[in-house]
Amino acid sequence: MEEIHFNLAAPNLLCICVDDRQNGESSGRVYCCYSRAAESFAHEYQLINIIEGFLDRIDYPQSSVKIRSFQKKEEKKLPRPEKVLEGREVASHRGKLGTFLVHVKYRQNATWQGEICWVEKGRNISFRSELELLKRMDHALEVQ
């Protein structure tokens, strides 16, 4: 088992398990502390949607701005879920191609800032936007 130096106590800790990569698009599963079951993603946009929806649902970290939309109707806010797993349980999952732990620390400038850990290599690096997060993951999956 790799040694992980990461904040496993973060309430919004995410474990992204990448299982496949087709035409540069990754697919896999996402785990969090609020569900025993994973949410699957078939491509990066679905992953982004899952993460943003999760951060909105637990309202942590609070976003500094409201995302703009062409939809006039406000989306119904779902109730805050209960924590069912500890951080080390979330971090115990592994992807077939690669595994990343993500801690979104801030949501400023209509984007995310935080830290990502490439579990298989034991490497941590910060990111300043969701674009940078995706590029970090992409680069890691390409080099291995």
Add this chain to the structure above:
Amino acid sequence: MQDKRNRDALVGKKGTFVVHVQCLENSTWQGEIVWAEKNESLKFRSALELLKIMDSALTTTEQGEEKGESYE
């Protein structure tokens, strides 16, 4: 006829967006997006916001299609 074919090639089946990326700050993109079918525009502050704005337009289109509306 050739002009019509060229114009048709630039229109999406579900929606068409014209995007102008004006700045590259905070490690992401800022600019303006125009939803061509409705001639509405919004400014975006990040790539995330750009994607969510496009998604909101396509969701609005899908809901409209279910009700029998058309934006053409």
